[in-house]
Amino acid sequence: xxxxETFRSALQALHxxxxxxxxxxxxxxxxxxxxILTVGLGQGAQAQVQxxxxxxxxxxxxxxxxxxxxxxxVRGGRGTSSTLTNADAQALTAVSVAPDIRAVAxxxxxxxxxxxxxxxxxxxxxxxxxxxxxxxxxxxSAGRFLTADDIAQGRAVAVLGTETVTxxxxxxxxxxxxxxxxxxxxxxxxxxxxxxxTSTTANEDDQVxxxxxxxxxxxxxxxxxxxxxxxxxxATSQGTLTAAYQEAKSLLLTRHGVxxxxxxxxxxxxxxxxxxxxxTDRTLTILLGxxxxxxxxxxxxxxxxMMLVSVAERVREIGLRKALGATPSAVRRQFLFEASxxxxxxxxxxxxxxxxxxVVLPHFLSQPVTISATAAAAAVGVSLLIxxxxxxxxxxxxxxxxxxxxxRND
Amino acid sequence: xxxxxxxxxxxxxxxxxxxxxxxALAGVSMDVYEGEYVAVMGPSGSGKSTLMHxxxxxxxxxxxxxxxxxxxxxxxTEAELAEVRNRRIGFxxxxxxxxxTLNAWRNVELPLLYAGVSRDARRRRAAEALERVGLADRLxxxxxxxxxxxxxxxxxxxxxVTDPSLILADEPTGNLDSRATADVLGLFEELSxxxxxxxxxxxxxxxxxxxxxxxxxRDGLVDLATAGAA
Numbered sequence: 001x002x003x004x005e006t007f008r009s010a011l012q013a014l015h016x017x018x019x020x021x022x023x024x025x026x027x028x029x030x031x032x033x034x035x036i037l038t039v040g041l042g043q044g045a046q047a048q049v050q051x052x053x054x055x056x057x058x059x060x061x062x063x064x065x066x067x068x069x070x071x072x073x074v075r076g077g078r079g080t081s082s083t084l085t086n087a088d089a090q091a092l093t094a095v096s097v098a099p100d101i102r103a104v105a106x107x108x109x110x111x112x113x114x115x116x117x118x119x120x121x122x123x124x125x126x127x128x129x130x131x132x133x134x135x136x137x138x139x140x141s142a143g144r145f146l147t148a149d150d151i152a153q154g155r156a157v158a159v160l161g162t163e164t165v166t167x168x169x170x171x172x173x174x175x176x177x178x179x180x181x182x183x184x185x186x187x188x189x190x191x192x193x194x195x196x197x198t199s200t201t202a203n204e205d206d207q208v209x210x211x212x213x214x215x216x217x218x219x220x221x222x223x224x225x226x227x228x229x230x231x232x233x234x235a236t237s238q239g240t241l242t243a244a245y246q247e248a249k250s251l252l253l254t255r256h257g258v259x260x261x262x263x264x265x266x267x268x269x270x271x272x273x274x275x276x277x278x279x280t281d282r283t284l285t286i287l288l289g290x291x292x293x294x295x296x297x298x299x300x301x302x303x304x305x306m307m308l309v310s311v312a313e314r315v316r317e318i319g320l321r322k323a324l325g326a327t328p329s330a331v332r333r334q335f336l337f338e339a340s341x342x343x344x345x346x347x348x349x350x351x352x353x354x355x356x357x358x359v360v361l362p363h364f365l366s367q368p369v370t371i372s373a374t375a376a377a378a379a380v381g382v383s384l385l386i387x388x389x390x391x392x393x394x395x396x397x398x399x400x401x402x403x404x405x406x407x408r409n410d
Numbered sequence: 411x412x413x414x415x416x417x418x419x420x421x422x423x424x425x426x427x428x429x430x431x432x433x434a435l436a437g438v439s440m441d442v443y444e445g446e447y448v449a450v451m452g453p454s455g456s457g458k459s460t461l462m463h464x465x466x467x468x469x470x471x472x473x474x475x476x477x478x479x480x481x482x483x484x485x486x487t488e489a490e491l492a493e494v495r496n497r498r499i500g501f502x503x504x505x506x507x508x509x510x511t512l513n514a515w516r517n518v519e520l521p522l523l524y525a526g527v528s529r530d531a532r533r534r535r536a537a538e539a540l541e542r543v544g545l546a547d548r549l550x551x552x553x554x555x556x557x558x559x560x561x562x563x564x565x566x567x568x569x570x571v572t573d574p575s576l577i578l579a580d581e582p583t584g585n586l587d588s589r590a591t592a593d594v595l596g597l598f599e600e601l602s603x604x605x606x607x608x609x610x611x612x613x614x615x616x617x618x619x620x621x622x623x624x625x626x627x628r629d630g631l632v633d634l635a636t637a638g639a640a
Contacts, residue, residue: 005523016511320507323468324568325496325524327489404468407503 006330010337017310021342024306028346028386029353031296032379036354037361038292039375042285044368049281059102059238060135061245063088063231063252063267083264086212088255089129089231098247100240105132106212106228110219114208115180116168123164124207125181127215135234143175143190146211154213158186162194163206179208184218186210233267241269299346300386307339307394311401318398319406328399335395336388343387347380354379413480414441415575415607416465421474421484423460434460435471436630440637442576442609447602449621450611457630459580462611466499466578467491479575496524500569502579506561508553508568514540515549518568525572539567543597559590566597570606577601579610583617595620 014021065083089106092098108127113120132138133145141162150157158179165174174188186208194205210219212228235244245267252265311318318331326334358369423435434457442448452458463469464476467483470491476484483494495501500521508517518536527535540549543563553561562582569577579598583591599620602608610621618624626633 002526009523012511316507317509320509321520321524322492323466323495323501323507324521325492327492327524329489330492330524402469404463407468407507 025346027299027302029350031299032350033353034292038288040369040371043370045281059235061233100244102236103131103234105135105232121167127212135232139193140190141193150211156186157189159190159209161205161207300390303390311398322403332395332399336391339391340387343383347383417477421471424472447608447622449618449624451618452627498575500574500577502582504581504584521572539571543567559593577608
């Protein structure tokens with residue numbers, strides 16, 4: 001008997017028990033759809049976080065002060081004290097010591113009330129260098145960014161985020177206008193291109209960028225003039241990120257005269273930020289995926305159960321088929337085909353349901369659902385496997401039936 | 411003249427139930443030649459069902475040899491027996507054994523399906539077999555839409571469709587009224603005169619009387635006078 005004929009016989013048998021087949025299939029359908037959707041939700045959330053973090057700049061390392069663990073085990077929090085300086089940032093730019101570092105931007109930040117005319121708005125003022133734009137992957141939508149000259153001259157110029165512009169200038173072009181920060185007047189020279197607000201980080205569209213020299217003299221409190229709050233480092237490529245990390249770490253350890261255990265700074269990469277941000281998502285995905293997986297297992301038991309009932313019910317038919325020349329393997333194949341058809345059709349319908357869910361759900365959850373081709377292929381593969389595994393025992397029972405016993409059954 | 415279509419030599423079948431050994435067949439020898447129409451008759455418990463199972467290659471003897479169309483089938487594996495059943499034997503059962511979900515020609519094509527015959531050839535040969543038993547106009551009817559006699563005719567068509575060496579009928583009229591019985595026996599008569607080898611197993615003397623030769627079986631032994639063994 002050819003494979004096609006076996007398949008046709010299997011479908012015929014399933015068709016003659018339409019309701020039972022449909023209900024059994026439903027078990028797999030729900031299981032597959034649940035697994036794909038939970039994994040899709042998890043992947044969607046991860047992709048979202050990934051996109052947010054990559055907006056911070058590519059191949060980025062972030063050096064923050066503090067986070068020290070003393071010999072007594074007391075761990076100082078981030079920003080406990082500002083141990084990083086502009087000189088540290090300057091040293092990191094030296095190609096001879098740190099060949100894998102492309103650019104460095106030291107930033108000092110302060111929350112200030114910024115005034116334009118009669119409007120004022122409290123926002124983050126960042127004192128930094130021209131390399132900031134490159135390191136943080138930011139473009140300008142109008143005007144220009146800070147220049148080396150601005151730093152050297154200590155010019156009172158500012159570049160604004162789009163949100164800040166909206167708040168202070170109500171849509172008017174701000175370039176050439178002036179704003180007042182901490183009593184000093186700054187001329188607006190440029191506007192940053194918006195990158196969209198992010199929930200995991202500070203609003204990157206609401207800030208004022210000024211030269212670090214002007215920041216030190218006009219904005220910062222006198223005690224913190226030389227301090228920087230964060231040094232951003234851009235590695236030459238994704239592949240050299242680890243090397244850049246090592247270079248930055250050893251240089252800063254040497255400059256601060258401390259050992260690794262007493263390090264008074266923390267270097268984190270996008271990778272580590274990502275890991276922290278996605279760890280929770282992943283745990284949740286695994287948990288929910290596990291529950292969905294159990295429902296898939298229950299679906300598999302449903303197939304096994306139905307096939308066993310089907311074999312018991314069709315003892316006569318099996319006996320007849322054998323009397324007419326069906327070999328044990330032909331009988332086994334027919335029942336395996338029946339079980340795997342149930343599995344695969346359940347899987348494909350589940351995939352369709354999950355696909356529909358992926359389109360519909362984001363409207364209710366404000367959470368993207370990512371269904372990858374791999375997940376889809378895996379789902380169909382798994383449902384086929386489930387059908388085959390669930391069918392093995394019933395099919396071999398059918399194959400072992402002796403034709404005389406089967407025919408005697410009246 | 412060629413050898414017998416089927417030949418049994420000292421065939422025994424012993425069932426062991428706990429300490430009890432039951433010889434369902436206690437050394438049966440018989441021959442059936444091509445074109446013969448033979449009835450095997452005996453009361454229930456005589457071993458005729460066991461004989462029928464062995465003749466039909468549904469079971470193998472405990473000892474002795476069974477040659478079907480010149481091939482010793484008494485030591486074959488299950489898969490080999492399946493092929494012998496498929497190619498050499500056409501079964502007609504008491505309970506018809508038609509699959510209720512399939513229409514007449516689908517039922518008739520079943521043995522051809524397992525023989526690996528193409529779809530078109532199956533359809534053509536099934537239609538021919540149904541025409542042969544007078545059901546040319548019932549091809550697409552399901553068993554439930556046919557009378558008992560018609561259902562048994564479909565079963566006979568199914569037995570004929572592979573052009574087997576032997577048609578083996580086990581109480582083919584057991585579930586039929588007298589009119590349908592006469593109808594089916596008439597069909598066997600026709601097939602026999604067309605040269606088919608037919609073995610019919612029954613406990614009814616008037617059914618056995620329709621055959622050319624009657625083999626009597628009692629207590630697992632065949633009446634030697636009727637066995638036809640050389």
